[in-house]
Amino acid sequence: MIELIVNVIVLVLMPFLYVGIINRVKSFWAGRKGPSVLQPFYDFAKMMKKGEVISTTTSFIFRITPSLLLASTLSAALVTPIIRHKSILGFDGDFIFFIYMLGLGKFFSVLSAMDTGSSFEGMGATREVTFSSFIEPAFLIILSSLCLITGYTRFDDIFPQLTGNPDIVTLIAGLSVLVIFAMILVEGCRVPVDDPNTHLELTMIHEVMILDNSGPDLAFIQYASSAKMVILASLIPNLIIARGTSLLTWIILYLIIITVSAILIGLIESLMARLRLIHLPQFIFLLSSVSLVVLAAIIVYTYSFGGSL
């Protein structure tokens, strides 16, 4: 029970802090004093109080998308294991639910961008769909591989099996951490994939799709995309921390790992230039290749050496 309460608290607060930490690292690196770590929360509160402007050319899709995006992201969050490998609503096969909930949100944000009729947003939507279609196989392969080796289809059951096991499993968990971290960069629209701070419409991917959103709608969208980063990042501690760790240690380790991942993203944003758009597929295919390596390793391990957990 206490895990569930902690989960809810983490899910509600962490999205604000996560972006706050990234921005703080960036400003520290640029030699600026930087905004408070809680700035994303203040922005959220400010936008919730505002009215919104809705273009007359849009249909109902544009209006329902922000809420739908937030709802679908939070639904995915419900099955994400956070503290002690426990999720709030885990069920068998929930990893499929997880992927498709994220996919549903993305589908509607693409539709909503096209709904505005703006050529920028259409361009952003095309890019989003193109790169998503590259990244989804990578994620699906890696999660299915983990299911294959553990024999479970539920997040709550998969992750505990992966810690404190033979070397090969550690290796697989290590590679999975790599893929999931890169997933955060892609899905969270961070450098080197996208530049969340740019004002240049022509280079944007995600930001350009929400140009027409304002007020609470924009707050929902921004909260949803930070939440998406947090739920993906939450998979990392679950791959690393061993089962049987006490609750308090878990919470501390979880917070440390999440913070470290945010700091890493901040460092990457400070020190790297963004990739050229035509080189992005190469970056994403790299992730698919790593996922395929994981899958191959698991197949060889399970079937040729008869290994199992």
Place this chain on the structure above:
Amino acid sequence: MSAIQTRNNRVVSREDIPLLPIDQFCAFLTDQSNHGKRPVMFFGLPFEDRTTDEVIVYSIMAHDESSSLSITSCLMKRGESYPSLTQQFPAFHIFERELFEQFGITPALHPWLKPVRFDYRRLDESSNIINYPFFHMEGEELHEVAVGPVHAGIIEPGHFRFMCHGERVHHLEIQLGYQHRGVESLFEFNGKKGRRQIPIQLAESIAGDSVIAHASACAQAIESLSHCDIPLRAAAIRGIALELERIGIHIGDLGAIANDIAYLTGNAVFGATRTLVINTSLAICGSRFGRGWIRFGGVPFDIDESLRSRIRATLEKVEHDVVLMGETMFSSPNVLTRLEKTGILEHQKAKDIGMVGMAARASGVQLDVRSDHSYGIYKNFPIYKITLESGDVFARAYIRYIEIRKSIAFIYELLDNLPQGNTMKPIEMSLAPNSMTISMVEGWRGETVHALITDKEGNIARYKIKDPSFHNWFGLALAVRENGVSDFPLVNKSFNLSYCGNDL
């Protein structure tokens, strides 16, 4: 004689400028262009009183190797047509468009006869910013992306229209004119009694990032028409002003280029360093962008001993930071993949369309007014041209890096050898009547030209301004062809052209 030979900042009498018939005029310009000369100015002046529809078209061709300018003119009528020179020499294209817009003189068979800036004195009032004739491509897979005139960042208004095939740009059309203020006519004598003061502040506000360049060009032109030689010390300080402007803007641009590729470190370091440079201008003349620094007859702000050591100390810090950051940035692979082979403007194209300045030098075109048509302090302290060959974003960024270092070294040299004497010479504002002068300055962006024509009473009859952007906008349009549309902002930033400099 088909033309009169002159040099930068010399005064010629208008009676000495040959007035050719149209066919000889065109034949002469063709011949000159074939012999390696390039058009610096090509503009019309309404004949005597503005009631007749006769226009004198002046052409100034530069021969850069011999530092000579040849002026010739031709009498044309509004609504008349002549065989376009652009067909053979694309460098004339923007001048002929301007002439067509202002006076309705049609260059026959001009391939791209479109409005330039919707001049408020244009002949065809029905041509306005709303009905600009855009180039149009059709096809199932083609789409158009329109950007501006209102942009997301704090930049000037201008409309860009991309014809794209997926992410690839086939053609970019740039429509300007939103910043047209009629600067030229504000300089010109409006017929009212009493000689008007010539406001140098007006020259300072032609383009806010080239304050020194335009103010110097204006001051030089007025000084040569009033036969005033400014003291050497003033010329040296003007040199420092111009190079400080170059350093400041170049550093800012490097930061902006880093920002466009999301390279945060570069943006932060260059941004902070730029402040040091423009604050040096602030310390000298009270304005970070050099307003008030250049005045007719010299400079009102001297550089004394304490200021000199302060400038030196600041520049040493700037140089240290710029080298440190520049070396890091230009050896970082993920920065180089963004800059190299992006937005290439080939040497031949750059030469053909008459590119000038830093962007032209990045494409290997050997042009630098400071050494080609040397003026002021550059006669005593020569500058050597720097060119790069690749013509891509990298070349345009790297040439800035080299120029920053060269300009810092140049300022050191001037500070060590600052001539003694006054910085201001009293100037009597009586301009030589019935004369013409051409004043060229190499601003940070390139060749900044002011051409002045006075009437019989010594009033300004025509004040023609050419900002380097006037030539270079077309270069930008060519450079983005066949590039990804997402690279456009980066290519655009690497040129960093002026909207108001074009619109005037």
